[in-house]
Each structure stands twice: as structure tokens, then as C-alpha cells.
Amino acid sequence: MTSLTDLVFILVVVIDFFLLASSRLGAAIRAVATQGALLAALPLLLLEGGHQVGHVLLLAAGALAIKGALIPWLMFRAIREASIRREMEPIVGFVPSMVLGGIGVALAFAFSSRLPLPGGEAHPYLVPTALSTVWSGMLLVVSRRKAVNQVLGFLVLENGVYVFGLLLTGIMPVMVEAGVLLDLFAAVFVMGIVMFHINREFASLDTEKLSALKD
Amino acid sequence: MVLLIAAPLALALVAFAMPSARRRPLVLLAGALVHAAGVLALLAAPPPAREGAWLAFDPLARVTLLTATALFLASAVYAQGYLARRADRDNRVFVGGLLVLLSAMTTVALSHHLGLTWVAMEASTLSTAPLIYFNQNARSLEAAWKYLLIGSLGIALALLGTFFLALAGAGPGGPKSLLVEDLLAAGGALSRPWVRAAFVFLLVGYGTKMGLAPLHSWKPDAYGEAPGILGALLAGGLTNFAFVSVVRVFQVTIAAGEGAFARDALMALGLLSIGLAAVFVVGQRDFKRMLAYSSVEHMGILAIGVSLGGAATAGAFFHTMNNGLTKGVLFLSAGNIHRAFGSKSTDEVHGAGRRLPLSGPLFLAGFLAITGSPPFGPFFSEFAIVNGAFGAGRYWVGGLFLAFLAVIFVGMAATVLDVVQGDPSDAPRVPGTGDSWLTAGPPLALMLVVLALGVFLPAGLKDLFGAAAALVGGGW
Numbered sequence A: 001m002t003s004l005t006d007l008v009f010i011l012v013v014v015i016d017f018f019l020l021a022s023s024r025l026g027a028a029i030r031a032v033a034t035q036g037a038l039l040a041a042l043p044l045l046l047l048e049g050g051h052q053v054g055h056v057l058l059l060a061a062g063a064l065a066i067k068g069a070l071i072p073w074l075m076f077r078a079i080r081e082a083s084i085r086r087e088m089e090p091i092v093g094f095v096p097s098m099v100l101g102g103i104g105v106a107l108a109f110a111f112s113s114r115l116p117l118p119g120g121e122a123h124p125y126l127v128p129t130a131l132s133t134v135w136s137g138m139l140l141v142v143s144r145r146k147a148v149n150q151v152l153g154f155l156v157l158e159n160g161v162y163v164f165g166l167l168l169t170g171i172m173p174v175m176v177e178a179g180v181l182l183d184l185f186a187a188v189f190v191m192g193i194v195m196f197h198i199n200r201e202f203a204s205l206d207t208e209k210l211s212a213l214k215d
Numbered sequence B: 001m002v003l004l005i006a007a008p009l010a011l012a013l014v015a016f017a018m019p020s021a022r023r024r025p026l027v028l029l030a031g032a033l034v035h036a037a038g039v040l041a042l043l044a045a046p047p048p049a050r051e052g053a054w055l056a057f058d059p060l061a062r063v064t065l066l067t068a069t070a071l072f073l074a075s076a077v078y079a080q081g082y083l084a085r086r087a088d089r090d091n092r093v094f095v096g097g098l099l100v101l102l103s104a105m106t107t108v109a110l111s112h113h114l115g116l117t118w119v120a121m122e123a124s125t126l127s128t129a130p131l132i133y134f135n136q137n138a139r140s141l142e143a144a145w146k147y148l149l150i151g152s153l154g155i156a157l158a159l160l161g162t163f164f165l166a167l168a169g170a171g172p173g174g175p176k177s178l179l180v181e182d183l184l185a186a187g188g189a190l191s192r193p194w195v196r197a198a199f200v201f202l203l204v205g206y207g208t209k210m211g212l213a214p215l216h217s218w219k220p221d222a223y224g225e226a227p228g229i230l231g232a233l234l235a236g237g238l239t240n241f242a243f244v245s246v247v248r249v250f251q252v253t254i255a256a257g258e259g260a261f262a263r264d265a266l267m268a269l270g271l272l273s274i275g276l277a278a279v280f281v282v283g284q285r286d287f288k289r290m291l292a293y294s295s296v297e298h299m300g301i302l303a304i305g306v307s308l309g310g311a312a313t314a315g316a317f318f319h320t321m322n323n324g325l326t327k328g329v330l331f332l333s334a335g336n337i338h339r340a341f342g343s344k345s346t347d348e349v350h351g352a353g354r355r356l357p358l359s360g361p362l363f364l365a366g367f368l369a370i371t372g373s374p375p376f377g378p379f380f381s382e383f384a385i386v387n388g389a390f391g392a393g394r395y396w397v398g399g400l401f402l403a404f405l406a407v408i409f410v411g412m413a414a415t416v417l418d419v420v421q422g423d424p425s426d427a428p429r430v431p432g433t434g435d436s437w438l439t440a441g442p443p444l445a446l447m448l449v450v451l452a453l454g455v456f457l458p459a460g461l462k463d464l465f466g467a468a469a470a471l472v473g474g475g476w
Helices: A002-021 A025-046 A053-082 A094-114 A126-143 A147-168 A174-202 B002-017 B024-044 B059-085 B092-110 B114-135 B138-168 B180-189 B192-210 B218-225 B228-255 B259-281 B287-308 B311-341 B359-370 B377-391 B395-420 B437-455 B459-470
Strands: none
Touching (some): A002 A025, A002 A094, A002 A147, A025 A053, A053 A174, A094 A126, A126 A147, A126 B138, A147 A174, A174 B138, B002 B024, B002 B092, B024 B092, B059 B092, B059 B311, B059 B437, B092 B114, B138 B192, B138 B218, B180 B228, B192 B228, B192 B259, B218 B228, B218 B287, B259 B287, B287 B311, B287 B377, B311 B359, B311 B377, B311 B459, B359 B437, B377 B395, B377 B437
């Protein structure tokens, strides 16, 4: 069981790197969907003893439905309608963003070994995975030009926050967790609508074109 | 209290389902009236605080909800005139979105559960992003996208901060809860490094929603392109509630013994915001963007006031009311001027005072009020904050504060006088857009309230500001 959990955490970080290096949007969406599905499995793997099974099952099912299925489906629709395939010229190149990602992962491990968790023991990879995923998501949002990629970055950032939230399944009421998932879905839905309008207005999903407003 | 949140939400559904675009704005008015009646009823007979309840009508909620409900009522009346003139646009999303925003803002004000606060804050971002796109052109689209993306990033970091705070209380003897009361009671039992990290992330997250520099970059774009009514509700309403969330987290941070650190962080962001606003206000030709920088400035003033403690903090809560209502005057009258001239640049807009005999002078009076001229309310709240700074021996803070305010006064004066004075005969004209009671009456009413707050502050209100300040170690 432990080795399987380790593997899931490592895969989540590997997907972060894959996203930082990938130029093909279709592959990137699939990777984010896979990451979402892996994250849905995590609460089940981390479950100790028999308590709160219902709560954890709900969380896993909600995450799988929203992160693994609904959102990727929306994103695929967006790129099909805009008929774009690749991110050609990111603001920060693919290799430099990989290097930055690597630095982030190293820092995340260093940080989490320094800061003790007040809640007792947790899986040793949990905090570093969460922090490096948050960092990769931030990098993706600020370093890519295509609106689709920025939304994917936001999703990765949210995935990182979700991993961190697994420390707290005992504290967070179900209602708040459901609210968080619902908000995430609504956010992507609204972003999807705005992307549709950007595509219609500019015949492109390049946020480079969104630069009329400045001082 | 639940009704206060549920009623606007239910009316939003009515607005979405309603077939008639002409009658739909009336739903907005109904929502505003129900909300105002609800807030007044709660003020008259405050519900007793219950142990472990997620919602509470505390002084913080009283101050901000009173401001917001007045502002929303004025905006709803204004919307009757505004939306009738914009019959070319579908107002379904606009009316529904505003009501969802009202519900989300009310939730933030009443919520004592930091998880619920987060959910409502995110809902407020999502409900307003489509409204910025009301004019459906390339510029408003750009503004909406930036607002959505930057706001979502900020709010994601706030979620991480919320988790940090929950973790800080997860140790043995910790409250294992996100209820403000539980966290306050735990106080020193919270893990201090995690509280510190949580405060940083929550300040960045909700600070983005407040529009504190350097997290303000969405603000000029969003306020510049959104309809005036939305600008009024964002700058005068939503930013106040983001401030409330920051204050609640600040409250917990103080209880955990990290108050000094939090005060320094608030002071740094506050001074940076005022300084940055001073730089960008000077020479600003777009009068709606100018108002956005003014909003950045006033968020900075609130942060400084809370950071200083003592009477300055009570002044800051007084200022949330003054700033909220005055921003309503400014954005609504600026919206009228924008409509009448079809432009928001001082290159083309002149003589608004003559063409719009109410909105023009109101814009000027609003400018005088917001820059802290007596006898309007903001003068007295800003005075309390400056006085608090000097009284506490923070001469540098007080001096910088006054210097930046002076620069902002001069910078805004140049733009505002350009708009109001002069001969409008050569300026572009949009037919059928003169002042009417529905569009100029609401800002006039708000202006009178701002004036009244300056001339005579009722003792009950003054005590309320003091009670709100007492939550974070301040008071008259």
C-alpha cells in the first residue's frame, strides 16, 4: 500500500514536469486529466483505520468526476472549436521552465523537511508534492500565452492545493469541500465561456492579443 | 440571517428565468429592498450569538452590510434608468449576476467559518467576471479575462492559506476547526510558523481581491471597462468584504501571537498601494481608470489604518463606509458622463458640468469628498488615521501618508476639472443621454449621506466603528 501511494505522489510530480515541457495542448489536457484521476485515488490510499469512509469516498468521487472527467471534456471542446494544437512561443521557454520547476521541487522538499507538521505524522511526500505542484501551476499560468494553457496552469495550481487539503480531511466539513470542488468547476466553466468569446472576437486563443489596456 | 443570503439568490433565479427583459430590472430593485429591510431588521433586533454557528451578525458585519445595502439600493434604482437606455443588450446575466454578487457579499460579511468565507469569495469573483463583459467588445473581454485569471490565482492562494491555518490548529490541543471563534480561543496553541505562512498567503489572496498593490493589476482594466454600476459595487462593496476577510484572519493572527508581523505586512502593502496610486493618478487621461487607482489608494488607507491600531483602526472602519458610499457617487456619475459623451478620455470629454447639470457637479463633489476635503465624511476618517499615526509616534508613516494624499489630490484634480469644466459644444454627443432622476438621483442621495456622515456622525455609528476596531485591538 505504501509503495503504491509513493508511486502516485511521484507520478503527480512527473506530470507537473511533463506539462512544463509540453507544447501539444491535447497531450497537456490528457496529462491534467490523469493527474486529476490520480488525485482522486489519493484520499482512498491515505485512508487509515475505518473512520470517515463515507466522507473520503464522497471526496474521491467528486474529485474524479470534476477533475478527471468534466473539466478535461470542457477543455477538449475549447481546443476543438478554436482548432489550435500547440503552444508555439511561450513567454518562458520549455527548457527554462523545466529548470525553474526543478528548483521549485528541490525547494519544496527542503521547506517541508524544515517545517514540522503540527498534526502529527503524514505521508513524507505529501507536503513537497503539494508545494511543487502549486509552484508548477503558477509557472504555467504566467509563462504561457495560450488561454487554454493558462487555464490548465490554474487547474494544476488547484490540484496542488487539493493535495495539501488531504492533510485536513478530518477538519474540513464535507460542505466546504463540496463548495471548493463546485467553485473550481464553475471557475473553469466561466473561463471556458470567456475563451469562447476571445476566440470569436480575435479568431485566436492567444492572450498576446489581449494587450490594449495599459497605462 | 440565512434569509438575507438566500433571498437575493432566489431572486437571481427568478431573474434568469424571467422572459421579459424590460421588467427584469425590477427584480434587482426587489432584491435590494428585501436586503435593505433584512439588514435593518437585524440591526433593530440583533440575533443572539450562538456557540459554534457559522454565521454571526458581529460589528464587522454590521458596518459593512449597512454600507453595502445602501450602495446596492442606490445602484438598483440607477439600474432602472441605465438598463432602460441599454435596451440593445440582453440584461439577463447582468441582473442575475448582480444578485448573486449581493448574496456572496452578504455571506462573506456574516461568515465566521473561513472555509465558507473562501467559497463565497470565489463565488463573488465568478459572478462578476461575466458582468465586466457587458459591453461585449474586445476591450471589455480583455478586462474580464484578466480579472478572472488574476482573481482566480489570488483566490487559489487564499485557499492554500486557509489550509495552512487549519493545519496550524491541527496539533494536539489545537481547535481542529476553521471557525474564527475556535481559532481565537485556541490562540497560543496554534502552531506559529504555520499561522505566519497562512497570514502571508491569505493576505496575498484576499489582498488581490481588495486590489492592494502590487496585486492590483486587474483593477484599472476591470473598472475602466465595466459599466459604472458594476464599478460602484466592486469598488464600494466587494473590496470592503475582501477587507473584512483580511481583518478576520488578522484577528486570528493576533490571537496566535504573530500580530506584530501581520501589522508590518499590512503597513508595507498599504504604503505601497498609496504610493503607487499617486504615481499612476498623475496625468491619467481616462477618468474611469483614474477612479480605479483611487480605489487602490483607499484600500491602502484601510490597510494602514488597521495596521496602526488604536483610534486609527476605528477610523479605518469609518472609512470603509465613507469610501464605499463615495465610490458609489463617483462611479455612477462617471458612468453618466461616459454615456453622455460616448468617451471616457479627457481628450474628448469637456464641460460635463454644463451638459449634465447634476452628474457633472456630483462627479466634482465626489472627487472633493474622496480626496479628503472637509466637510465630507472621508475627511474625518482619514483625519482619524493620520492623527493615530502621529499620536503613536509613527511620524514617517503619517508624513508619507499626507504627502501621497497631496499628490493624489493634485493629480485627480487635473483630470476631474478637465472633465467638468469647459465648453461641451465641440465634444462628442450621444443623443438621449441627459440626466434623469433615475440615473442622477441615486448618486445625489449617496452624496448627501456622505455629507451627512461628515457633518454629524450619530453616536450609535461611532460606537459601532469602535466595536469593530476592538476586534483587532483598536478603538476610539
